[in-house]
Amino acid sequence: MANELSADVVVVGTGICGSFVAHELAQAGLSVLMLEAGPRRERAQLVENWRNMPPANKAASDYATLYPTVPWALHPQYMPENGYPQVDGPDAHAYRQGILRGVGGTTWHWAASSWRYLPSDIQLHATYGVGRDWAVTYDELEDYYYKAEVEMGVNGPNDTSLKYVAPRKQPFPMEPMPYGPADRRFTEVVATAGYANTPVPQARNSRPYDGRPQCCGNNNCMPICPIGAMYHGVYHTLKAEKLGARVIPNAVVYRIDTNAANEVTAVHYYDPDKVSHKVTAKTFVIAGNGIETPKLLLLAANDRNPNGIANSSDQVGRNMMDHPGILMSFQAAEPIWTGGGSVQMSSITNFRDGDFRREYAAIQIGMNNTAQNLKAGVKALQMGLVGKKLDEEIRRRAACGMDIYVNHDVLANPENRLRLSTTRKDGLGIPFPHITYDVGEYVRKSAVFSRQHLQKIAALFGATEIETTPYFNPNNHIMGGTIGGADPKNSVVDKWMRTHDHKNLFLATGGAMASAGTVNATLSMAALSLRAAAAIKQDMLHG
C-alpha cells in the first residue's frame, strides 16, 4: 500500500524530547521514523523574519509572529491572536503557552535555562506532604540529567554550597558565562537585603562546544539565537537524521491503532491535504510535549480505549502545571544596562526549598536580562518626545529599565484539565486543546509574599514607574498532563515513561512530571526522555 510506512520505532514529535529519543535509538542502530506536525524551519529565515518585524511586535515581546503557524498544525499567534490553545478558568491567562510546532519544537526560542530539579522537588509529597511524587527519584534520574547536560552543552556553577542547587556527581560540561553589567549590579544590590542571586545553568556555549560557537551576547535568545550558540532541540533532530533517522514534516498524527493485547500497532497521520497515511512500527513514542501529547491521546480514542489512548486512569490531560509568574517592571534610579550577555543569566534561589513548602509555593525570583531598548523606544515615542529629548529618553530608559519576575511552584490538581475543544477546530478539523486552569490556593498564598519581595527589590533600586501584573502569566513550562507514577490507577506512565496501558507506547514529554518545582522543566524533560530511550533500547536490543 502506497500510503503505508514502517520502522522499528516511530517518534511523533521532533522537539527536544522526541529528538533525544530518536537520536539515541538511531545511534543504537534502530530504524527510526519521526513524524512532525509542523514544518521545517531554518535559522537564517527566522533571523530575517525577526529583523523585519514591526517595532510594535518587537516591543511587545512577540516571539510568535516570526514562526508563522500553518493551518494543519496551529500554534499560538498573538498579533493577531488566534486563540490556540483555548483556555478558561480563574487563571486562564496563565495557560496561554507559547509553544511552537515544527521540526525542532519550542526550544527554537527559549532562554535555555537548564536546571536540575531538587530531590525535594521530585519527592514533594514524601518530603513536605503536599502535591505528588515523581515515578523516579533524583538518584535514579541523575545519570540521565548528566547525559542530557552533556548532549545539550550546559554551562553552570559547580559550587554546590549555593542555596539551593541540586547535588551533582559530575561537574557541568562548561564553566558559567561571565555576567553582563546588569546581572553583576543586580547581584550586588539584592545581596544587601540577603538575597542570593546565583548563576543559572544554561544550555548555551560559554566556549566552543560540539562544533558550535560560544555565545557572543546577541541577547536575542528569544526569539532566535542568530549564531547557534544556544542549544535547540533541532540539533538532535539533525544528529538523528545523520544517523539515519527519517523525518517527515507536516505529518499530523490523529489516530492510533491497538490490538487485542492493547499494544499499539500503527499510527495514522494526515498530510496538509488531509490525505491519510498509516505508519507501523514495533515501538511508538509520542513526544508532543505537554499540550499536544494529551490532546493526541484523547483524540485517538478507539473502541478498546474509549476514554483515549493510555487513559484507563482518566489522568490524561489532568494535572496541567506550569510556573505561574508575576512580572514587575520599573525604572531604576541608576543605569543598570540590561542586555549584556544572554537573556537569563542569574536568579535568586533562596526560596527554591524550605519547610514552608508544606504551606505555600516555593518560588524563583529573577531579573530578565533582555535589552530594554525596544520598550524604551516605543515608550519614549508614546511620550511625544522628539529630537534630542527623544534620544535622551530612549537612552535613559534603555539604561534604567528593569523587569523582575517571580515564578511559583504549582501543585498537581486533577481539575486543571486539558480536553478537546467542542467549539474550535484547526484546518484539518482536529479540535483545539481546551485547558481549564486555576493556580490554586497554594500559589495564591505564596504570591502574597512574592509581591512583598518584589516591592522590596523595587525599593532597593529606587524604582519609579513600578508596574506589576495583577494576574499570573504563563512560563511555557508545561507539565503534568500525562503524569508519571507507580500506580496505573492514578498515573499514565511509569518511571521509564512507558504507558501503563500499552507496553510498546512511550510518552517522551514533560507531561510525566508530577510536581512543578520552581525552575525551567526542559532539562528534566530531556533526562526523562533519555530514560524512555534506554528502556526502548533494552526492549528492542536485549529484550
Place this chain on the structure above:
Amino acid sequence: MESPSLSQDQPTPTPRRRRHLLRLAACLAVAAAGVASAFAQEKTPVATPAAGQVQSDPVKRGQYLAIAADCAACHTVPGSAKLFAGGYAIDSPMGKIYSSNITPSKQYGIGNYTEAEFARAVREGVNAHGTHLYPAMPYPSYAAMTDEDVAALYAYFMQGVQPVDEAAPETRLAFPFNVRASMAGWNLLFLHNQRFAPDASKSAEWNRGKYLVDTLAHCAECHTPRNAMMALEDGAASYSGSQLGSWHAPNITSDAVSGLGGWSDAELAAYLKTGHVAGKAQAAGPMAEAVTNSLQHLTDADVRAIVAYLRTIPAVRTPGQAAPSYAQGKAADTDADTIGLRPMQVNMADMKGEELYANACASCHQSTGEGTRDGFYPSLAHNTAVGGASVDNLVAAILFGVDREAGGKHVLMPGFGPGSEVQALSDAQVASLANYVLQQFGNAALSVTAAHVAELREGGPTPALAKLAGPAVGIAVVIVLALVVLLLARRKRRARH
C-alpha cells in the same frame, strides 16, 4: 519490568572534531593528491618541554622535534589517548591511507627498529620491511633532517613514547595505487636525499629558520605547487602557493604584493603563535591545524628564525596582482538598506547575498564587516581570505568553518556546509553569500559560481593523476613508470661507470 542499564551508554562529552583537508597530498606510484576531510588532533598531545630540558636531554629534544615536525597530527587518531598509535585515516581520492603505529610496540609499532631503519623511514620513506611508504608521509622534506635530530627523534620514540600494542589498520588502495614498489621510481625522480647543509654566508638564525621551514615543519608540502607527478616544484616556484583540496595555501615568498613582504616581523611571529593577525589574516583549515598542533609550541627563538628565513625566500609575484590581498576592501554597512524594509516570511531561497550575510554572518562579523573592536571576530575587509587572488579560502571557511586552538584559547566559526547544525546553506546560497562578501568587503574583481562551491564542498579539484585509477589506465601508468624507472636506473649506472 527490567531496568535498562546505563552502563552501556554512559555519557561522554562529544569530542570536538574538525573537518579539514589533509595537509599533505597523498601521493602514490603515480602519486595522486589525496585531499579529503578528516579529523585533526583536538589538542597537541605532547606537552612542550621546557627550553632547558631540550638542550640537555635527547629524549626531550626529540619530543620538541616531534612537535616541530607535527608527527602526532597524522600518527594519532584525533581525540584518542593512544598517542602515535597510528590508524588515522587519510581519505584520498584513491582510498583510505592509514597512518602507521610509530610507538615502540615491538609487535605493532617500531619497537624493533634500529636507528638506521628509523632514519630510512623518516628520510627515505622506506620502512624496516623494505616497503615503500606513500608520500603522505612528508619524507621528501624530512630527507634533509640531520643525523643528530634523527637520533633525538629516535630516542624520543623509543624512550619517551608509551608503546601501544595495537595494529593500525592496513592501507588497501585500488590498482594501480596499491603497487607500492612503483614509489621507487617516483623517489628516483623526486627524492633529493641530501642532509641539511648550513650556508656559511648566512647567520645561524637564518640557517635554523631554513632548516625549520624546509625540513622539520615541512612548509613546502603545502605552500609549494606540485607538478604533474604530484611532486613539489623546486626552484623558482618554491613557496609561491598551492591548491590544497578545498583550501589554498598562500604564497609565502618575500614578495611585497603576493607574499609576506608587507607583514612585519612581529605580525609573522604572532601569526605562527596564534593564527590570528588583525587586518591581515586568520589561520583556518590545514594552517589552523599546524598552528594548533605544532607552530604555537615552538620557542620564540625558533619562531624568530622562521621569520628571518621567510624574509629571504625569493619573491614570486602572482601575475596580475597589484595589491596585497590583505589591503583589499573596506568596511561598509548595508544593514540600513535591508532591515525592516522587506516583508516578513521571505523565503530563504529568495534571499540575496546581502540578506544571507545579515542573517548568517553579521551577528558576529557585524553589519559593517569590521568584526569586533577587540578583533575576536575578525574584520572581513583587509583579510587575506577575502581579498586574495583565490576565492577558495573564503568559500572553504564558509563551508567548513574555522577551528583553531592557540594559547589556551579555542576559536571556532561554525561551518555552513552540508550537515551544519547552525545553518546549512546550498551551493547557490554559499556562492551568493561569498559574492556579496567579495563585492562588499574584499576583492570585487573575483566571483564564485555554485559549481565551484560544489567542487570545494567535495574536497576541491581532483588532481589529474588521481583520475587515473581503474584497470586499463592503471596498467598503462605502471608500464610507463616501469620504463621511467628502468631508464633512470640505466642512467645512474652509466654515470657510475
